[in-house]
Amino acid sequence: MIKSGADTSSTGCETPRPLLNGNFTIFGDNLLVEYFCDDGFYMYGERYGACMFSEEKWTEDPPKCLAYDCPPLDPPSRGFVKMERNNSIARFSCKRRFYLMGGESTLFCLGNRWSGYSPLCVGSTVSSSSLGRQVLRNYTAPKENTLDFDDLLRESDQTCSRYRFIAPPVVENASSKTRYMFNEARKIWSIVANYTCDDGYSLVNEENRFMFCRNYRWWALTKPKCKKAVKVYHPCRDSRCGQVCIPGDSMQYACGCNRGYRLASDSYSCQDVNECMSNNGRCDHICYNRIGSRLCVCRHGYLKVGDHCIVNFLFRLMSCY
Structure with missing residues (x-):
């Protein structure tokens, strides 16, 4: 079962909060969550998380979807600012005997604005x-x-x-x-x-x-x-899971797999799923299996729109001459 970020129905854990400049998908019997960023943004944090039923919370906090090239920030008086990752992260610090006050010590580029206000350095x-x-x-x-x-x-x-x-x-x-x-x-x-x-x-x-x-x-x-x-011992710390570990009660855990994979017979490792074997991978024409996914290709004379193929009327018209 797969649920998008817009679906707020009950899971073992509370539905993650909306992701600014991104979205998420809950899958794997409502035990796994995968985050996505919109085009033009990159992910800062963990892409995957698992639901811990005993604590009713996700193993990872939602990541941030950041943009590059925000306007550079000036350092505070008696302080410094370090711009990282093409002006997508700003970290503030103060000179000796001075302390940060107000604002946040780290700001993130959220597109056309920063995530907060620059702090001050007070001695x-x-x-x-x-x-x-x-x-x-x-x-x-x-x-x-x-x-x-x-x-x-x-x-x-x-x-x-x-x-x-x-x-x-x-x-x-x-x-x-x-x-x-x-x-x-x-x-x-x-x-x-x-x-x-x-x-x-x-x-x-x-x-x-x-x-x-x-x-x-x-x-x-x-x-x-x-x-x-x-x-507190986390059961997934020493797990044998190949991809995703799902913590359970006491010292128990279960293994899961990312999308495009299935659990192998040993219950630990993951095998690639050949999506083309089921309904031609939902491709209109030709389906090529890839590790963890599949690729849809259209026959000659057709244009690919998403995973579908439509007639290329320009090609048909030119072939008449």
Whole structure:
């Protein structure tokens, strides 16, 4: 069974979100998804994904369909921008002692526009007054969804950065990144530390990942803490599947094949399907089998339109002379 991106009927996983400048097909008993990009766009990410029934989610996030030759972007003040893949990807970074704020660190070319706005580079030694003149006109700090975050931000001040930079406290098995956010209550810029656990560890509470500055000290209602993550074994990691692995419950998995192939008798490898053996591959005239697909060819005196053949009236007219 094959379903296009326009079909929203139920599968083991939620139907993937619409793909900008592309589409997708669900096949293989609703366990596999293949993504396509429109003409003029190339794929950035994984083409195939499988449905994990136990977690009810796809193994891969949808890719991006990017275009080449977007207008080049200027680097931010005190920063850099690296244009990649013929101006289809822009990556931003800042000079030492400066931090990205606002926008995204990586932008993608979506055709005639970029995926977002360029970020700014803000330094820890910049006073709030000059920072406001440079940034406030062009940037509104993003608001967090959690009310507790807003409350804590309102209580914070600028003492960890304006008078002297005070590094955030060390959290075992974690690293932190700082960014400036505008404190609407006090009309000042406050510095916020966002903690991320090292590989193999996870936060005890995802909401307790921030620390704020107040009276020359970093503080939080509950300090971020990392714990040893529970190691989850993915059954497809060591599978013997030749093309597509479909994870199941516990340690089990099943193998599948891409379009144009079928599962061999060993249940692991894939064999090419000769599409021409069934209904002439749906070709009007001549069908040639190819690895993973087939090719339709028209007889002399006909024109090929898609997979169909129509009479070439110009050829018939010229043959009369």
